[in-house]
Amino acid sequence: MKVVIIGAGVAGLAIGWRLAQAGSEVTILDRAQPASGASWAAAGMIAVTAELADASAPEIEFARYANSLWPSFAEEVEAASDRVIGFSRAGALILAADEAGLARLRKQTSEPGLEMLDAGQVRALAPMVTGPQEGALWSPKEARVDNRALGIALSHAFQRAGGTLIANEAVVRIERQGGRAAIAHTPFGLYPADIFILAAGAWSGLLEEVLAPITPVKGQMIALAPPRGAMPPQQVIWGNGIYAVPRGNRLLVGATVEDVGFDTKPTDAARGSLRARAQALMPGLMRWTLAEHWAGLRPRSPDGLPLLGPTKLDGLWLAGGQFRNGILFAPAIAQSVTAQLLGKAAPIAAFDPRRLA
Ligand SMILES: Cc1cc2nc3c(=O)[nH]c(=O)nc-3n(C[C@H](O)[C@H](O)[C@H](O)COP(=O)(O)OP(=O)(O)OC[C@H]3O[C@@H](n4cnc5c(N)ncnc54)[C@H](O)[C@@H]3O)c2cc1C
Known part of the structure; x- marks a missing residue:
């Protein structure tokens, strides 16, 4: 054939x-x-x-x-x-900002292997997460590549x-x-x-x-590079409208969801917002430097x-x-x-x- x-x-x-x-x-x-x-x-x-x-x-x-x-x-x-x-199954922490968020996440715990963590357990697993959070859903099944x-x-x-x-x-x-x-x-x-x-x-x-x-849906992301001696978290972290994904010693933060046709221009507003949201969860990121900022188009049916x-x-x-x-x-x-x-x-x-x- x-x-x-x-x-x-x-x-x-x-x-x-x-x-x-x-x-x-x-x-x-x-x-x-x-x-x-x-x-x-x-x-x-x-x-x-x-x-x-x-x-x-x-x-x-x-x-x-x-x-x-x-x-x-x-x-x-x-x-x-x-x-x-770089395939790794190191799990993901899906953070909740409040009780309502925790209640939504609890609905997913019927799936085997998932568990709810309180705020202290989250910090023990991901010490960089020192911003406000009420707890998280821990999914050890999540992987990344x-x-x-x-x-x-x-x-x-x-x-x-x-x-x-x-x-x-x-x-x-x-x-x-x-x-x-x-x-x-x-x-x-x-x-x-x-x-x-x-x-x-x-x-x-x-x-x-x-x-x-099929139509395009724009997504912007940034990558942050650590100051000397710092390392990204081991798990993927979701919360405050963003996700943060470790990649080598960098932390990728994403992503916007924009209905703007085939435009792939990175914008100052998206960069600022992604960074601010990530910093609110992980204040230590303030000392990290912006290494990259890009956009891509997701294919949506x-x-x-x-x-x-x-x-x-x-x-x-x-x-x-x-x-x-x-x-x-x-x-x-x-x-x-x-x-x-x-x-x-x-x-x-x-x-x-x-x-x-
Ligand atoms: C910011 C962002 C973050 C994302 N994060 C994740 C994630 O964490 N996990 C996940 O599962 N998915 C994620 N996605 C979605 C994922 O990237 C896409 O669903 C997936 O990559 C689509 O793959 P594809 O091969 O269909 O398309 P593409 O990778 O876009 O490949 C299409 C290819 O077709 C080529 N092409 C276009 N027109 C023509 C033509 N006329 N002739 C010849 N070639 C042509 C293009 O050059 C391109 O190389 C993300 C997407 C974005 C934008």
């Missing part, structure tokens, strides 16, 4: 890698450098508790499944690429498995022939295939507005759920709409889409792209 994947983010790369391993002839085209979109901008959280408090049952099930795949997926990516991707390293590692794994990766070449049109997707056009060439997988993240809708109704599988156009498939959880979902997306394409699984009904008019 000859497959062309449009977009070399973690979704396109992970699917391409699995398909190449299964013997398909796969070409991935990216309009820029591989994994330089949302997969680069992300915080790398595998936030299987914090991000899913209000999620639907299929999304929770998919996220838990993805979380269960992560340890072996990370090991396999590292072995196949000879790169370290260095998403920038992951993107590069997947690019290597994919190519080592026999895949062709073409950077700096945008697909501008998918030509139809006889009622099916037939040829991807770029400014430099034509790429015929049996199957096309549109995995162009937030930009997918620009190529196929009707079949891939009309109902907020992923789009994984065939579209109404024969030969055109989608892997998109992961919104805030595309890193978390990556191993499960690769597995699901590959199994569907090889005829070994049906689309997940809630994520079937054909559910949308």
